[in-house]
Amino acid sequence: xxxxxxxxxxxxxxxxxxxxxxxxxxxxxxxxxxxxxxxxxxxxxxxxxxxxxxxxxxxxxxxxxxxxxxxxxxxxxxxxxxxxxxxxxxxxxxxxxxxxxxxxxxxxxxxxxxxxxxxxxxxxxxxxxxxxxxxxxxxxxxxxxxxxxxxxxxxxxxxxxxxxxxxxxxxxxxxxxxxxxxxxxxxxxxxxxxxxxxxxxxxxxxxxxxxxxxxxxxxx
Amino acid sequence: xxxxxxxxxxxxxxxxxxxxxxxxxxxxxxxxxxxxxxxxxxxxxxxxxxxxxxxxxxxxxxxxxxxxxxxxxxxxxxxxxxxxxxxxxxxxxxxxxxxxxxxxxxxxxxxxxxxxxxxxxxxxxxxxxxxxxxxxxxxxxxxxxxxxxxxxxxxxxxxxxxxxxxxxxxxxxxxxxxxxxxxxxxxxxxxxxxxxxxxxxxxxxxxxxxxxxxxxxxxx
DNA sequence: GCAATGTCGTGAAATTTTCCCGGCGCCGGC
DNA sequence: GCCGGCGCCGGGAAAATTTCACGACATTGC
Numbered sequence: 001x002x003x004x005x006x007x008x009x010x011x012x013x014x015x016x017x018x019x020x021x022x023x024x025x026x027x028x029x030x031x032x033x034x035x036x037x038x039x040x041x042x043x044x045x046x047x048x049x050x051x052x053x054x055x056x057x058x059x060x061x062x063x064x065x066x067x068x069x070x071x072x073x074x075x076x077x078x079x080x081x082x083x084x085x086x087x088x089x090x091x092x093x094x095x096x097x098x099x100x101x102x103x104x105x106x107x108x109x110x111x112x113x114x115x116x117x118x119x120x121x122x123x124x125x126x127x128x129x130x131x132x133x134x135x136x137x138x139x140x141x142x143x144x145x146x147x148x149x150x151x152x153x154x155x156x157x158x159x160x161x162x163x164x165x166x167x168x169x170x171x172x173x174x175x176x177x178x179x180x181x182x183x184x185x186x187x188x189x190x191x192x193x194x195x196x197x198x199x200x201x202x203x204x205x206x207x208x209x210x211x212x213x214x215x216x217x218x219x220x
Numbered sequence: 221x222x223x224x225x226x227x228x229x230x231x232x233x234x235x236x237x238x239x240x241x242x243x244x245x246x247x248x249x250x251x252x253x254x255x256x257x258x259x260x261x262x263x264x265x266x267x268x269x270x271x272x273x274x275x276x277x278x279x280x281x282x283x284x285x286x287x288x289x290x291x292x293x294x295x296x297x298x299x300x301x302x303x304x305x306x307x308x309x310x311x312x313x314x315x316x317x318x319x320x321x322x323x324x325x326x327x328x329x330x331x332x333x334x335x336x337x338x339x340x341x342x343x344x345x346x347x348x349x350x351x352x353x354x355x356x357x358x359x360x361x362x363x364x365x366x367x368x369x370x371x372x373x374x375x376x377x378x379x380x381x382x383x384x385x386x387x388x389x390x391x392x393x394x395x396x397x398x399x400x401x402x403x404x405x406x407x408x409x410x411x412x413x414x415x416x417x418x419x420x421x422x423x424x425x426x427x428x429x430x431x432x433x434x435x436x437x438x439x440x
Numbered sequence: 441g442c443a444a445t446g447t448c449g450t451g452a453a454a455t456t457t458t459c460c461c462g463g464c465g466c467c468g469g470c
Numbered sequence: 471g472c473c474g475g476c477g478c479c480g481g482g483a484a485a486a487t488t489t490c491a492c493g494a495c496a497t498t499g500c
Contacts, residue, residue, distance in 0.1 A: 014307065014328035016335060020240025087234065108234035115236060153477060164420060169456090182479055188458055199419035200384060373446060389487090402448050408489055 006123050007034045009052040011043040011069070012085075013061045021056055021085070024112045025119065040069030047073050047080070054123055056115075057102075059086040059093060067093075067100050074101030083122045085115060094133045104128035151193050159186045163199075164206055226343050227254045229272040231263040231289070232305075233281045241276055241305070244332045245339065260289030267293050267300070274343055276335075277322075279306040279313060284395060287313075287320050288378050294321030303342045305335060310430040311356040314349065316377050324348035371413050379406045384423060384432050 008025060010033055012018045022033045035050045037043035039061045047055060055073065059066035066084060073080045083104040084097045094105040104122045106115055110130045118128035152160065162172045169187065173180040196202050228245060230253055232238045242253045255270045257263040259281045267275060275293065279286035286304060293300045303324035304317045314325040324342045326335055330350045338348035372380065382392045389407065393400040416422050426432040 014237075014240075015331055016240045016244055016305075016328060017237050018240070019243050019332065020236045020238070023239045023243045024236055085236075108236060110235075112236055112239065155478065168417065178478090179480055181481075184457070185459095185480075186478090188456095192458090197388065200423055203420055203423040375447065398447090399449060401450075404488070405449080406447090408487095412489090 004030055005032045006030060006053040007032055009035045009046055009050060009055045011037045011055060012058040013038050024115060028116055040066060043069050044072050048076060054119065055082040056085050057082055059084060059088060067096055070097060070100040070102050081122050083118055089132055105133055106130040107132055152190060156186055156190050159183060160190050163187060164203060224250050225252045226250060226273040227252055229255045229266055229270060229275045231257045231275060232278040233258050244335060248336055260284040260286060263289050264292050268296060274339060275302040276305050277302055279304060279308060285381060287316055290317060290320040290322050291374060301342050303338055309352055311353060312429055312431055314353045316374060320374050325353055326350040327352055372410065376406055376410050379403060380410050383407060384426050
């Protein structure tokens with residue numbers, strides 16, 4: 001290995017996908033992949049033992065997710081350089097990742113050049129965000145998704161909670177001792193205030209903002 | 221090209237991931253990757269022009285999803301050999317993919333050997349299912365609980381997927397090239413078949429059955 | 441061939457959603 | 471003490487959607 005070689009740790013739970021990272025990165029002179037991990041815990045362990053110059057990490061992994069892995073590694077080494085490379089084209093995830101200590105966020109839909117460029121930038125000490133996420137962030141700044149807890153009155157929030165949990169408009173009306181009409185009006189008003197067009201979007205927003213938790217749905 | 225070379229078309233919207241497929245598959249003598257597509261429509265077009273012996277296809281892609289792409293390709297060529305290679309470790313998707321005409325279903329968490337083995341099996345005319353999905357299928361058979369994939373026709377399942385992911389009825393109609401009215405009818409029929417009364421319940425059921433993953437709810 | 445099933449669409453009724461409206465009560469500022 | 475604003479409650483009517491009944495067509499299986 002030459003003196004200037006930068007060492008890299010790859011983290012992704014899909015081995016065939018890691019093969020892709022490796023293939024792309026090792027075509028680049030000066031980069032060397034020295035280790036691979038399939039989940040966050042293993043990544044943390046390998047970071048401590050291998051001390052790579054850079055970590056390229058996926059977010060959705062079994063066990064502790066990528067965000068938590070980023071946090072732990074940064075807790076152990078304040079100077080750790082971590083580049084998040086994920087399928088999630090979502091500004092929210094990017095914000096969370098950067099806050100957790102990631103130095104870059106690139107989506108998997110990006111062409112290989114973008115990944116390589118981001119790797120180089122992060123190694124050089126810069127922050128690297130892929131163009132699509134930059135765009136998303138700009139959009140969210142402009143039309144900014146309103147936090148439900150922020151824009152809704154207590155009553156509206158309560159109705160929203162019940163809509164997500166209970167069944168029908170009538171049941172909610174009975175629970176709150178108001179007319180079904182009022183519930184319907186509030187339902188409409190809530191969607192308006194949150195800027196969503198359908199109940200499906202409403203559920204998605206609620207999950208995104210942690211108002212509904214996946215465990216509450218009885219799922220896997 | 222040698223007489224025994226099998227030609228392969230790769231379909232995945234993540235270029236770096238395709239690099240992984242390619243790297244793994246081309247290490248295998250007798251396999252040759254002749255084309256790559258980034259979405260279902262392109263896959264269909266390339267299949268017709270390149271006539272590969274095998275298609276290795278992801279499921280979650282922009283535009284028409286992988287399931288629909290499988291259906292279209294099989295409609296055009298009844299003998300098409302398509303191996304689905306996806307991150308979804310969910311029996312429901314597997315059932316739908318096989319019904320749509322896929323000859324194999326392998327998850328991305330599988331080691332490269334499993335993918336290679338499945339490719340060989342499908343080329344040899346066998347049906348290839350990765351062990352983890354076999355297990356899932358066995359479990360779902362035991363629990364006897366009727367899943368969405370069970371009671372819905374392929375088309376209905378596809379519309380449901382789009383309803384959960386996309387936005388409006390009109391957009392889905394445009395994507396599938398059918399009338400908005402048809403989508404609305406299917407929407408209603410789906411809720412009827414699954415025994416839910418609202419879109420909110422529909423989302424909850426989808427989450428419970430792993431058709432939607434909580435972490436994936438970010439997308440715009 | 442014939443029945444069963446899946447797909448696609450129309451039309452009309454039933455229901456819901458949405459918008460606009462007013463009334464009530466509470467609170468803070470003047 | 472009197473407003474003005476806001477949360478809260480619901481009526482009415484128009485608009486949109488959902489649902490139901492029905493027919494057509496292609497494919498599949500017997």
